[in-house]
Amino acid sequence: MFLSMIAAVYTLSLLLFPVHGNTCSGDSNCEDIVTMPLLDGMRATLKADLDVKNMNDHLKTYIASEIKKGFENAMNDVMKQIVNKGIEEINTTIIAAIHENLAGKGVTYIRWGRKGCPAGADMIYTGQVGGNHYTHKGGGVNYLCLPNDPENGQYQSYGNDQVFGGEYELSSSLKPSGWDESMFNKEVPCSVCYKQRSSAVQMIPGRKTCYKGWNSEYHGYLMSDHNTYHKRDYACVDINAEPLDNKNGDENGALFYPLRTKCGSLRCPPYTNSADVLCVVCTK
Ligand SMILES: [Ca+2]
Numbered sequence: 511m512f513l514s515m516i517a518a519v520y521t522l523s524l525l526l527f528p529v530h531g532n533t534c535s536g537d538s539n540c541e542d543i544v545t546m547p548l549l550d551g552m553r554a555t556l557k558a559d560l561d562v563k564n565m566n567d568h569l570k571t572y573i574a575s576e577i578k579k580g581f582e583n584a585m586n587d588v589m590k591q592i593v594n595k596g597i598e599e600i601n602t603t604i605i606a607a608i609h610e611n612l613a614g615k616g617v618t619y620i621r622w623g624r625k626g627c628p629a630g631a632d633m634i635y636t637g638q639v640g641g642n643h644y645t646h647k648g649g650g651v652n653y654l655c656l657p658n659d660p661e662n663g664q665y666q667s668y669g670n671d672q673v674f675g676g677e678y679e680l681s682s683s684l685k686p687s688g689w690d691e692s693m694f695n696k697e698v699p700c701s702v703c704y705k706q707r708s709s710a711v712q713m714i715p716g717r718k719t720c721y722k723g724w725n726s727e728y729h730g731y732l733m734s735d736h737n738t739y740h741k742r743d744y745a746c747v748d749i750n751a752e753p754l755d756n757k758n759g760d761e762n763g764a765l766f767y768p769l770r771t772k773c774g775s776l777r778c779p780p781y782t783n784s785a786d787v788l789c790v791v792c793t794k
């Protein structure tokens with residue numbers, strides 16, 4: 511045991527300090543006679559026959575293996591760092607490109623009944639609702655959002671009036687829940703809103719909240735003209751609707767009435783009969 515320890519120490523010394531000159535010449539079956547001082551300082555000489563070449567080969571193989579492992583580990587770490595840094599840089603570039611691309615994209619919608627746009631949306635313009643007269647049989651059926659700063663056309667003498675103002679046609683018994691009748695006969699404002707970084711807009715009748723992944727712009731009540739008059743589009747009027755101004759003359763024009771559900775062909779449940787119809791405008 512002691513001898514093998516000395517042999518190991520010596521072999522290491524040969525590798526680390528080859529100046530001793532006892533290295534094998536490279537011949538097969540090479541053996542050296544090793545002379546070393548005893549470690550206990552006895553000043554005697556211990557001689558042992560050792561297969562130094564065999565030990566050297568094992569040690570070289572071992573060291574080469576360890577160096578290889580160490581090199582591979584180091585290279586793996588370096589490669590991981592390079593790959594991770596590359597992925598990070600690519601992600602940053604992609605995100606920046608997406609943001610740059612989305613910055614120029616957006617959707618528009620009309621907020622009926624309000625003079626401003628919801629937080630997060632830019633207002634293109636605000637104005638008053640216009641539309642065809644409720645007694646007219648023909649012509650346009652949709653509400654219009656007319657800007658407050660129009661560029662007017664030339665006078666015409668023919669008779670085909672179709673752009674009137676829009677009025678809240680409410681009463682104590684004919685109004686959406688929670689509203690008072692102070693807006694009766696007052697005109698209806700509107701705003702055209704631009705939502706940046708969005709690619710879709712959808713009004714959902716029958717709900718006041720958007721589905722998952724969609725952003726609610728505003729919600730309110732679905733309104734239209736009265737069903738005894740001529741047909742008109744539906745419009746989602748803001749829950750916090752306001753009048754255009756304080757004038758409440760009964761000028762009529764394009765009218766806004768609340769409306770309700772009728773069960774039968776409309777399935778109840780899930781709907782309920784004779785109920786206000788909620789609505790929400792969602793963007794994504
Ligand atoms: Ca009026």
Ligand SMILES: [Ca+2]
Nearest residue numbers: 677695760762
């Ligand atoms: Ca009226």
